[in-house]
Amino acid sequence: MNVENGIHDEHYYVPAPSRWPIVGSVALFCMGLGAAFAMNSVAAGAWILLLGFAILIWMIFGWFGDVVKESQSGSYGQQVDYSFRWGMSWFIFSEVMFFAAFFGALFYTRTISVPELGFFSDTNTLLWSGFHESWPAQTGPKAAAYTPMAAIGLPAINTALLLTSGATLTWAHWGLMANKRSQLKLGLLFTVLLGTLFLTLQAVEYHHGWTELGLKMSSGAYGATFYMLTGFHGMHVLVGTIMLATMLVRTMRGHFSPEHHFGFEAAAWYWHFVDVVWLILFVFVYWL
Known part of the structure; x- marks a missing residue:
């Protein structure tokens, strides 16, 4: 030993x-x-x-x-490679369940609890007068007014940025498989820059919502679910950007080959997962 x-x-x-x-x-x-x-x-x-x-x-x-x-x-060896792939697959599955719980909370609030609260408001026994079963839900007669975040504008731009980043990452992967190191490095660099720009614009969006739209965590169920979903997704974008930046540094040091590059693949899987979550989030949080 x-x-x-x-x-x-x-x-x-x-x-x-x-x-x-x-x-x-x-x-x-x-x-x-x-x-x-x-x-x-x-x-x-x-x-x-x-x-x-x-x-x-x-x-x-x-x-x-x-x-x-x-x-x-x-x-x-090959067995360790299999173990890494299974480990990353189960990790991403756990992340799917993580976001599924939050989307489930959003679905329950919008389609079940708000209509039921509307029923109770007719009797005027549990809620304030003037409550309407509409989304975004009201926060109460004394709560500060807020404006929901529109899908057009920064959210749409961020959607385009993430979709583009998925394409640049795939282009980098193609370069790795073809042993084109320059394409690999350039594709990773573009992806990291797009991820950083996404986070920057999300910070601008949060500042706009908090200071100009009155949209805060205390803004009822809408404010809570909005910041919960977009905030956790932003955290995942940050983690993914750090992972891809690490892959870029390793690439510049000569790591990875067409035959052995699971570290790169694992980061790419994670980034594509983040892309898919954002598309679902954009539709159900911003658009509908």
């Missing part, structure tokens, strides 16, 4: 014992402790929270770096 380099045979690869899981545990402990202290106005809370984030970032760079080194050294 080679503890330093791990165990490698023709079927599977067992890595050497790693310090990164315990480092990650320390990071999570500091983050939880710091958050609890900060919420209770303990002076050291914010610093402990920042320390937890710093340790977590160190763990991510170190652990992912070890995996990249193992991959580049040829330690991973």
Whole structure:
């Protein structure tokens, strides 16, 4: 048994014992402790929270770096490749269920709870006078008025940006399969830039909605579901952009080949998933 380099045979690869899981545990402990202290106005809370984030970032760079080194050294065989693909597939499936719960909440609110509340408003026993079973739902007689976010404008532009980013990523993948490194790098660069532009425009959209439309998290069910769905999607775009930027750096360092490039494929799967979620979100949150 080679503890330093791990165990490698023709079927599977067992890595050497790693310090990164315990480092990650320390990071999570500091983050939880710091958050609890900060919420209770303990002076050291914010610093402990920042320390937890710093340790977590160190763990991510170190652990992912070890995996990249193992991959580049040829330690991973066909069975490990299958395991990675199944692992990424189940991860994306869990993300599908994650968003399905939020879309389910939106569907229930719009098609079931609002009409039922309209029925109760006729009796004037549970709701305020003048309530109408329409979407976006009212927030109450004393709530600040708000204007729903229109589909035309920044949301439509962001839809075009994400669709274009899917095309540039596919073009980069074609370049990788044909061993055209320049096409691969250029396609990844365009995709990262489009993802960054999407996030920038979403921040502008949020500022516009919050300051000019009066659309806030407190704006009833519409405001809550709007920011919940678009916010979590924006977080996934941020994660996907970081993943693709990492793939771009690895590509510039000579990593990946037409035969071995699952790291790139995994990031591409995730990005296309994010694209599909946005299309559904655009239709049911902005358009209908």
